Amino acid sequence: MTEVTRSALQLAGLLALGAVLALPAQARQSRERTESPAPTNASALRDGQAEQRLLQVYRLTAEGRSREALVEAEALVRDHPNFQLAQLALGDLLAARIRPVRRVGDVPEPDTSRASEAAAVLDELRIESLQRVQAHKARPALGTLPAQFLELPARTRHAIAVDTSRSRLYLFENSASGLRLVADYYVSVGKLGIDKNVEGDQRTPLGVYFITSRLDPDTLRDFYGVGALPINYPNPLDQARGKTGSGIWLHGTPPEQFARAPLATDGCLVLANPDLERLLRMVEPRSTPVVIARQLQWVTPRDVQAQRQSFDSVLEAWRSAKSAGDMQRLLTFYASDFQSNRKKSLADWAPVLQAEARALKGREIELKDKSLLRWTDSAETMVVTFGEVARGARTGTVKRQYWIRRGQQWQIFFEGVIG
Numbered sequence: 300m301t302e303v304t305r306s307a308l309q310l311a312g313l314l315a316l317g318a319v320l321a322l323p324a325q326a327r328q329s330r331e332r333t334e335s336p337a338p339t340n341a342s343a344l345r346d347g348q349a350e351q352r353l354l355q356v357y358r359l360t361a362e363g364r365s366r367e368a369l370v371e372a373e374a375l376v377r378d379h380p381n382f383q384l385a386q387l388a389l390g391d392l393l394a395a396r397i398r399p400v401r402r403v404g405d406v407p408e409p410d411t412s413r414a415s416e417a418a419a420v421l422d423e424l425r426i427e428s429l430q431r432v433q434a435h436k437a438r439p440a441l442g443t444l445p446a447q448f449l450e451l452p453a454r455t456r457h458a459i460a461v462d463t464s465r466s467r468l469y470l471f472e473n474s475a476s477g478l479r480l481v482a483d484y485y486v487s488v489g490k491l492g493i494d495k496n497v498e499g500d501q502r503t504p505l506g507v508y509f510i511t512s513r514l515d516p517d518t519l520r521d522f523y524g525v526g527a528l529p530i531n532y533p534n535p536l537d538q539a540r541g542k543t544g545s546g547i548w549l550h551g552t553p554p555e556q557f558a559r560a561p562l563a564t565d566g567c568l569v570l571a572n573p574d575l576e577r578l579l580r581m582v583e584p585r586s587t588p589v590v591i592a593r594q595l596q597w598v599t600p601r602d603v604q605a606q607r608q609s610f611d612s613v614l615e616a617w618r619s620a621k622s623a624g625d626m627q628r629l630l631t632f633y634a635s636d637f638q639s640n641r642k643k644s645l646a647d648w649a650p651v652l653q654a655e656a657r658a659l660k661g662r663e664i665e666l667k668d669k670s671l672l673r674w675t676d677s678a679e680t681m682v683v684t685f686g687e688v689a690r691g692a693r694t695g696t697v698k699r700q701y702w703i704r705r706g707q708q709w710q711i712f713f714e715g716v717i718g
Contacts, residue, residue, distance in 0.1 A: 349379050372389040383558070387404050424560075427558065434466065439480065444477075445597060446595075448672065452669060456581075460589075463488050484571070485570070487560060489501045493505055503567070504542075509588055513527075526579050534682075536674070614669075666685040683701075684699045696716055
């Protein structure tokens with residue numbers, strides 16, 4: 300074995316970071332056919348393509364096909380000159396032709412005052428490489444979905460889930476047959492990690508959120524790339540816990556930067572511009588949920604059925620009590636620390652409930668386009684959205700409730716009108 304070949308194999312072990320990129324060709328192709336959704340139009344070809352090409356460079360290197368890997372890396376850098384990780388892979392492949400490469404980004408230590416800064420950038424790129432490869436290796440099983448998505452109505456066309464442990468954002472399409480994973484992307488989070496608590500702590504929040512708007516890129520600085528999708532942090536659960544802060548967005552990168560380090564933002568979620576472009580085209584403000592989790596738990600639709608049915612019985616009891624105008628029973632569903640976006644206490648809210656019940660004039664209420672999103676950390680909560688429509692009426696009010704489980708009882712601690 301020549302020194303160059305040995306060097307290429309050493310590089311393969313570093314770049315591939317596991318057997319996933321050295322799967323036998325037949326098994327690998329089978330896995331890709333079942334897990335990678337085919338793009339539906341020409342514009343969809345752009346999103347995620349650069350990462351797939353980088354993984355192909357890693358794969359070819361892992362298979363000892365260093366010349367082919369070099370050709371692919373050169374083409375990738377030519378098409379995306381601002382993709383630092385691709386530049387790094389190309390540099391390592393070139394270096395491997397003349398000397399052993401012992402680690403990703405194997406360059407001489409700079410003898411300058413900025414040596415520590417350069418070392419930090421290289422470390423960030425190594426971690427980014429690891430995150431991308433591990434996410435590819437640990438793709439969710441076909442047909443599974445995050446445990447938070449108990450039920451989504453047909454009018455909610457898309458849903459987003461973020462696994463911060465893997466620096467990964469997953470985009471789902473909602474159809475008559477349920478949620479289907481259509482794409483997943485590398486994403487950066489806060490410089491100091493996750494679980495945001497206070498304004499300026501440079502952390503990304505964890506919880507169930509909704510996209511509130513779509514910001515025109517012409518109104519934004521280049522720093523935000525091709526656009527931005529704000530989310531509703533702090534949500535009512537965050538506010539009940541005393542969390543502060545604002546301006547948490549999904550946004551892109553400046554022109555000179557293809558991607559940011561895994562921990563690089565002031566709390567936002569940042570994607571490569573081609574990936575964000577797809578989100579901007581597809582997702583709908585106000586109705587698209589965004590789950591941001593420490594680590595996603597992937598389950599089958601059957602797994603969530605019991606959870607959904609159990610909570611449906613509670614929600615049905617609330618609906619029945621309100622339809623009957625039974626205030627004594629209805630108020631048992633509300634927590635003593637209840638708040639709304641109009642009233643600050645349960646005592647203030649009770650007259651509102653009574654007035655709504657009287658306005659029904661004995662008619663049943665129906666819950667249209669119901670959404671159930673579960674969040675579990677130190678407590679188990681449920682985010683419930685529905686249209687409250689009196690039977691026989693054509694329109695009603697869209698409401699969102701936040702329920703918390705205390706012991707064996709579910710109680711509403713927030714209820715508000717959407718829109």
